[in-house]
Structures are given as structure tokens and as C-alpha cells.
Amino acid sequence: EIVLTQSPATLSLSPGERATLSCRASQSVSSHLAWYQQKAGQPPRLLIYATSNRATGIPARFSGSGSGTDFTLTISSLEPQDFAVYYCQQRSQWPIPFGPGTKVDIK
Amino acid sequence: QMQLVESGGGVVQPGGSLRLSCVASGFTFSSYGLHWVRQAPGKGLEWVAFTRYDGSNQYYADSVRGRFTISRDDSKNILYLQMNSLRVEDTGVYYCAKDRRDYYMDVWGKGTTVTVSS
Numbered sequence: 001e002i003v004l005t006q007s008p009a010t011l012s013l014s015p016g017e018r019a020t021l022s023c024r025a026s027q028s029v030s031s032h033l034a035w036y037q038q039k040a041g042q043p044p045r046l047l048i049y050a051t052s053n054r055a056t057g058i059p060a061r062f063s064g065s066g067s068g069t070d071f072t073l074t075i076s077s078l079e080p081q082d083f084a085v086y087y088c089q090q091r092s093q094w095p096i097p098f099g100p101g102t103k104v105d106i107k
Numbered sequence: 108q109m110q111l112v113e114s115g116g117g118v119v120q121p122g123g124s125l126r127l128s129c130v131a132s133g134f135t136f137s138s139y140g141l142h143w144v145r146q147a148p149g150k151g152l153e154w155v156a157f158t159r160y161d162g163s164n165q166y167y168a169d170s171v172r173g174r175f176t177i178s179r180d181d182s183k184n185i186l187y188l189q190m191n192s193l194r195v196e197d198t199g200v201y202y203c204a205k206d207r208r209d210y211y212m213d214v215w216g217k218g219t220t221v222t223v224s225s
Contacts, residue, residue, distance in 0.1 A: 001169070034211045036152070043202050043215035044144075044152060055213060087152050091210035094166045098144075098152040 002026055002090055004099035012107040019075040021102045023088035028068045032092040035064055035073045038101075039084045047086075048073065078104070109133035109214045111203050116219035123193050123223070129186040129203030129216055136184040137161075140206035143177060143188045146218075147199040156188065157206070171197075193223045 003026040013019055023033065031051040036044040046055040048064035051071060061076045075082055083106050088099040115127040129141070143155040156177040157166045165177050176189040186203050200220050204212035 032210075036212075038152070043204075043217055044212075045215070046207075046211060046213045049207065049209070049211040049213075085151075089152075089154070089211070095168050096154050096157070096166075096210055097168075098154060101151045 001095060002029060002093060002097065004088055004090060004097060006086075006088060006099040006102045008102060009100070010103045010105060012105055013078055014107045015078050015080055017078050019073075019078055019082070019104055021073040021075075021086055021104070023066075023071040023073070023099050025069045025071075025090055025092075029090040029092035031067055032090055033064075033066070033071050034089045034091070035062075036087045036089065036098075037082075037084050038087065044087065075104075109205065111205065111214060111216035113201060113203055113216045113219035116201065116221045118222045118224060119193055120225050121193060121195055121223055124189070124191045125193065125221060127188040127190065127201055127203075127219055127221070129188075131184045131186065131205070134205065134214075136179075137181040139208065140210075141177075141179065141186045142204045142206060142212055143175075143186075144202045144204055144212070144215075145197075145199045145221075146202070147196070150199070153199075155201070157210070158186070160206075160208075190221070193221075195223050197221060198223050 035048040038044040052064045174192045200218040202218045205214035
């Protein structure tokens with residue numbers, strides 16, 4: 001079973017700053033990785049799929065990169081609505097777990 | 108627009124059973140796979156189960172395999188999760204999610220809460 005780890009657990013930044021979130025897989029998932037955003041009291045929202053493709057309606061300030069075992073979600077300039085928890089998810093093989101999440105909070 | 112609405116959550120004793128439902132609208136239900144994902148209080152997301160668009164295959168997390176069953180009724184646009192032998196650690200919000208056809212989840216319901224407690 002593939003295990004995902006995310007770092008850091010918490011990222012404290014100010015609006016306008018750049019956020020860089022990391023997801024690492026215990027074995028290669030090729031490019032089969034997604035990122036989701038979840039705000040308090042809301043369901044998750046798909047941001048990025050297949051490593052670097054933005055989902056419908058996702059702003060260009062969100063971008064994804066990586067391959068194999070190391071992946072990055074970058075938010076180029078944080079907007080107030082971007083403070084949330086971010087999860088990665090692999091779909092390379094069953095089961096398809098999520099990572100433990102990175103909380104991006106306001107500094 | 109595409110929508111998923113879960114129901115069936117509640118309070119149940121350990122060892123008990125519940126059946127969750129998820130009603131879909133706004134898309135061709137029979138053309139898409141569907142997932143259940145849960146979230147324990149204050150914790151992260153845990154993928155639970157998936158059924159293919161035609162119901163031909165189901166996949167489960169190790170933590171629920173043998174106790175939970177995912178199924179679908181395409182005539183009613185409803186996804187189900189039958190949960191048996193419930194444990195305290197099954198407590199949480201249960202979300203259904205639509206698959207994009209590539210095992211990524213692009214539409215989510217608002218969730219239904221399951222509490223397993225004596």
C-alpha cells in the first residue's frame with residue numbers, strides 16, 4: 001500500500017506570500033497525484049489532478065509539479081480565501097489514500 | 108448543476124449497522140464511478156470505497172473491507188454504503204464523491220455524520 005506524507009504540517013504565511021506544499025509517496029505514483037483544498041465545515045474541493053492540471057474553475061495562482069515520489073503544490077500569491085487545509089491523493093494503485101494534510105494559516 | 112446529497116447518518120452502538128445513501132443529480136449517474144470518503148472529528152480525509160460506473164468492481168480501504176459494502180442503484184441515481192459491525196473508530200463525516208473517470212473526485216456532497224458510541 002502506498003503511503004503519502006505531507007510537509008510541513010502547518011504553514012504560517014501572510015496574504016500575498018508564496019506557499020509551497022510538499023507531498024511524498026512511499027513508492028512511485030508516476031504522475032497520478034491530485035491536490036484538494038478543504039475549508040472548515042466544507043467538503044473538499046479538487047484543485048489539481050494528474051500532478052499539474054487545474055480542475056475546472058481553479059485560479060491560475062494554483063500550480064502543481066513533480067513526478068515519481070515527490071510533488072509540490074504552489075500557491076503563487078496567497079489570497080484570504082486560500083487559508084485552508086490541503087490534501088494530496090494518489091490514484092496509482094488501490095487503495096487510493098490521501099495524505100495527512102498541510103494546514104495553511106494566517107501568520 | 109451537479110449535486111450529491113448524503114443521508115442516513117446517525118448514532119449507533121458499537122457492533123450495529125447503518126446504511127448511508129447519496130442521491131445524485133445534474134449528471135448522467137450511470138456513466139461515472141463513485142467514492143465514499145470519511146473524516147473523523149478533527150482529522151484528515153480517509154478514502155473508504157469506490158464502485159465503478161457499471162458496478163462491475165468495488166474497492167475498499169483495509170479498515171472497512173469485509174464490514175462495509177458499496178453499491179449503486181442507477182434507476183434511482185442513488186449510491187449506498189452499507190456499514191456493518193460498526194466500531195467507535197468509524198465515527199465521522201461520510202462524504203460521497205463523483206469520480207472524473209480517472210479516480211480523482213471532482214464533485215462532493217456536504218456529508219452525513221455517523222457516530223458510533225455506547
